[in-house]
Amino acid sequence: MYCKRFYFKFGVFIKYYITTPIFYVTNKPHIGTAYTVIIADILSRWHRLLGDDVFFLTGTDEHGEKVDEAAKKNNQTPQELVDKISKNFEELWKSLEITNNKFIRTTDKKHVDTVIKFLMEIYKKGDIYKGNYEGWYCVPDETFITELQLVDGKCPFCGRDVKKIIEQSYFFRLSKYQNKLLELYEQNPKFLMPKNKSQEIINRVKSGLNDISISRSTVKWGIELPMEKDHTVYVWFDALINYLSAIDWPNQNYKKYWPADLHLVGKEINWFHSVIWPAMLLSVGLDIPKTIFSHGWWTVDGKKMSKSLGNVVDPLEITKKYGNDALRYFFVREVPLGDDADFSEKALISRINGELVNDLGNLVYRTLSLAEKFTGEVKGNKELEEKINLEKIKEYMTDFNTFEAIEEIWSIVRNTNKYINEKEAWKLSGDELGSVLYNLLESLRVISILISPFMPETSEKIRKQLGNKIENLSDCKFKVYSGKIKKEGHLFEKIK
Template structure:
């Protein structure tokens, strides 16, 4: 059994924000689940590195486009590593393997007569690298980003996308599972009620992109380039491709549902390639009522929260708080509350009580005990139900169900009162700990897709390996099996107390913050000035500092 899952590839014009992290975390939970179920998983993510916006951003920062994407792509990769994202392939669209695939695919489209020369006139948003008609604009601005578009009028090359309208409509209607949730599918169906225009797939006037084969002076439209990454990561056109194509799941944000369900689908139809089995559209992460957006300056640094509260605390909050497929609001206060009440108070409390009691009263070994059939049935029921929920992409409900089992464990342990039984009825205490330890083992399996660091820590303390989902169905820890010394899984993180009021009137106006220097470079032509990129909770910020005579740029990176 194979399972091929992809995220969208990110546009690295700035550092990753919490919305990028959310998509990767969700995809990772799904990939880890299917690995436990025995599937041969291919999980791809990466960065989309061509286009006009990349070139303009690089020019503003005094860098080449390649230097810019090299720096920023490494930030996205670091985010994945720190958050435990278990990708199998991190693809960059500037890689040679991708350039070769794109050139071959475009030539195939040319040979099949799918591309013709014409004239394009319309509006272009450089933020999402998308063409819009006058009717699609909202008050003259991009309907997604709310910024001014550029009028483009140029000779170019078009892909005959319009002729695939009926086939796309038929597929959406006959295969409702192809595009979910239902509301997103209905949006696309409504848009397809209108005629579908052919797609301009060329740009001129800039150089940072993949040249259109045989057509000097034209760059391939970045969205065609980007969408083809899925074929590259699948190993097109080799044996690996035949084994894993089509994707079982494209996981994307709602701002690019049209690009995937219509543009990508029509390209695959034109190339006579099988369509993805499912495109699932997740919602946005909002902060104080606004969508996280680089262009609007509404960003939150995921690594700040992962380092402050732990990667699994952040993963837990996003997976548990947000109904998968809907928008979800981020609040640091809500994160602290879930950490304190659910991870520390429920899960962490149960695991620590059980392991500590075993360590103190049973020499750190699983005691002789009888299986509690009703508790074992409850665990098996949880594993079965959680599996069905994960198959149905109801991630938040699946995690809720597992945490309900942790609550059941707490109630079981509290009800058996082994601290009293150990004094006069040692056998009862042993039964309680035997069953509780096995329940902790089952939780370590069930939590692995969601909280991989915590799951592995639990498994290590129990001296077991997380290998397959069916481990969660049975109480198979044997009497005498040794456990490691218990460790705390989570710690409460309190809000920083407000500082005392300062009396100096002017100083009250100063906004003082602690920031980490993530990048530093000298300003050309100046001995004093250094350009610093600072990491703040709300996102990265670039500032200039006259400290070049006192510090080298290398000394400053990592300083706070």
């Protein structure tokens, strides 16, 4: 059956639901936050290029003790505080040209209603019970911490002071799902990604799971627990459900996008996504997301980013100075998605001057300079076409291997530059030049398509100079030349 509104491939409707975590409003966005969102944007744009129906979600996490405390300090209501900061996030993503389809806030009424419905479903399954919580809590991380987890009496995650809490609380029977989770990991090898980090989670689950507290009776800024109005829902339990409220669960149209294809997360929150979230979904009887990919952390100039060191990098400052595409390129080119990496302006500049100015910028400039003056016919053999391994790039992207994908695209750029030199194109004229130009211009056209998810502004600039229309992945093969050259200045400026 063919339906005009959706894309079908071989009769199967291809949707792609991708999410970033929703960011906690009291944390200022830094280079690591921008990394998650930019990688998600690259993957979203790639899937759109494939013709998929993409739903890309990001947003803000707005409840909890920390927000309440921050608001009091500012003499604001929590709502005033979250309204303001949430807007900052939304504007940041706009200025970074992020193409999210929705920006969700956990204070949205729709989300609040969804959380209540979701909790009632778990409650009906007998997976929520009332008890007493006695233990530790890290307010900055909004995380419950057991006695055993403490490191020198401090939070094992951030090293800050923890606070002792003894209060009535409702618990989720996480322990009940230990075997089901292990089965899930076993049967879905792509669920925990990257592969080299998955064993850590599996081992922790194997060593046993404790039921987790899901309500706070002393925190007022949160969603009222439906079973007892004096309690609020633990902020993490509330936050995870955003992935469903954003697509209108439990209304049936949630099925258009559920299960999520990819939850992209930082490794500090992998546990919540790889263990707690699937257990919650198993309890309600919903399908499990296809992949949780936990990416690495960024240090800055070799040091962990921290307020006290004053080395927190504002992504907007970087992109104002060097452009969005340079940062996007740097992010994918510097490190495989699952690994830790280091950010420095020096390394960024070296990528710009080396690969963007010398490789791509020069290729475009040299080719267009030759093409601009040429009056003959642009046609010839397709000798450069075989250098384009589209299948390989597709495979890399399917495996979240953005690092190898951009490397493969860059090998096309380098080969095309080499081709100009080998042919000594500047010495040629007539049909000989026409044939070389055909190969160069068609390669550039294909390159402009392939880099579009990674560097959308640069792709657009090349396309305009080539005089080509917007194309998708199926156009990544040589065709009859049909461009109309409008040469402009250099794509990138060398930075001193």
